[in-house]
Amino acid sequence: MPVLKADFEACQGYGNCLTGAPDAYDIDDDGVVVLLKQEITDEERPRIEEAARSCPVSALTVEDS
Amino acid sequence: MTEGPTVVVVGSSVGGVRTAQALRSEGFDGRVVLVGEEARLPYDKPPLSKQFLAGSWNAERVTLLTEAAADKARIELRLGVAAERLDVAGRQVVLAGGERLDYDAVVIATGAAARPSPWGARSGMHVVRTMADSECLQVDLRRDGHVVVVGGGFIGAEVAATARSLGRDVTVVDPLPAPIGRVVGAEVGAHFAELHRRHGVATRFGTGVESVEGDVGDLRVVLTDGTELAASTVVVGIGASPNDGWLADSGLLVENGVVCDEFCRAVDAPAVHAVGDVARWFHPDHGEHTRVEHWTNAVDQAVCVAHNIAHPDDLHAYRPVEYVWSDQYDWKIQIVGRPHRATEHHLVGDPAADKPRFAALYRGREGQLGAAVTVNWPKALVTCRRLVTAGAAFGDAVTQIDALAAAPARTVATPA
Incomplete structure (x- = not known):
């Protein structure tokens, strides 16, 4: 199954990922991304991949497990 | 090589690149050709006034699409050559030098130029x-x-x-x-x-x-x-003005950008789409044609256009809530919605403090939360972004953000 990865140091709290995939990404009180799940299905991959690509600092990726 | 339908994307900045990538995510299996005037690999623009200008990020760090990534996504790069004309009737993009690229759909993503x-x-x-x-x-x-x-x-x-x-x-x-x-x-x-x-x-x-x-x-x-x-x-x-001069003799309706319907298709030319700074599309929630020069808009519009090209039987109207950020000194500024259309605002936090954390909430014309400006407070921004999208009442939004401001203090006061 595809796996979600995040670069927590790079995250700047822009929050674009939450718009496209609020089921996969959230943000904590310090403004850093939180992964709401580790693995995703192939069906939801396109939508979550597009949300990951909306990160202005490329902190998010979807990788093949 | 398999001959499927061809999408030509004109413009290699973030709107064009993200459209090409999203076409694959959306399952489009034909040819994708990305045309860019600049010979460099596609790069991201926000750092050009910040980290790249300061010298702390190099060109590699701001690259949007490497050759390897383009190959993997089967995106054909045609960089270093400008599109000079669009032949709408003949469905061809005419490149500098005269070469013609046939398309089944074309995406105009030529951005804007500095005034x-x-x-x-x-x-x-x-x-x-x-x-x-x-x-x-x-x-x-x-x-x-x-x-x-x-x-x-x-x-x-x-x-x-x-x-x-x-x-x-x-x-x-x-x-x-x-x-x-x-x-x-x-x-x-x-x-x-x-x-x-x-x-x-x-x-x-x-x-x-x-x-x-x-x-x-x-x-x-x-x-x-x-x-x-x-x-x-x-x-x-x-400021900037849209790069739409090359479309002057195309027959497209061009008025301060390419005028599009709510699906981001050019008026009277449904095989022509526009994305990003150059697009002036009909925003169904605003009830007017809108052109937005922000990074997030280009990316979101790219996804919508890619979807509409890959799934013509399931067209999505593009109805974003505006969002922009700016980093200035020690302020991380984030703006959601259209604050300049607001009737009043409410401040949470003290903007005059040293490295402040604050939010300004703006009441829209229907009594909803119309917009918010936050500084050094991403949590408040994403909360407001959800509330603006949901059409939440202004008063409820103020209550929520006030509570968010008070939350850390309560946490400290709670015994372990």
């Missing part, structure tokens, strides 16, 4: 739009001397902050008394003006520029009140 200096072009005068612009300015900013930034909007403010961080003396000039005020309102805008002063950057707001004289290292900026500012470098950041 040129109305005071002439002199050595030592800069705009900041392309990587080459940023590289040229970087060379001049490394020299000692006074920097005058004309234009106190986002680009001007970011360049001023970067120049200051490099140790330069900086003055920002703008004819408006509170330049960011045209976006966030006069009262909140005044805090943005104060931010410059707090960081040792002089402002001449409410004063225009009459002329610029001299050359690099010895420029003189003459203001409308008669005063003269000596400068070694002048940066002009006075």
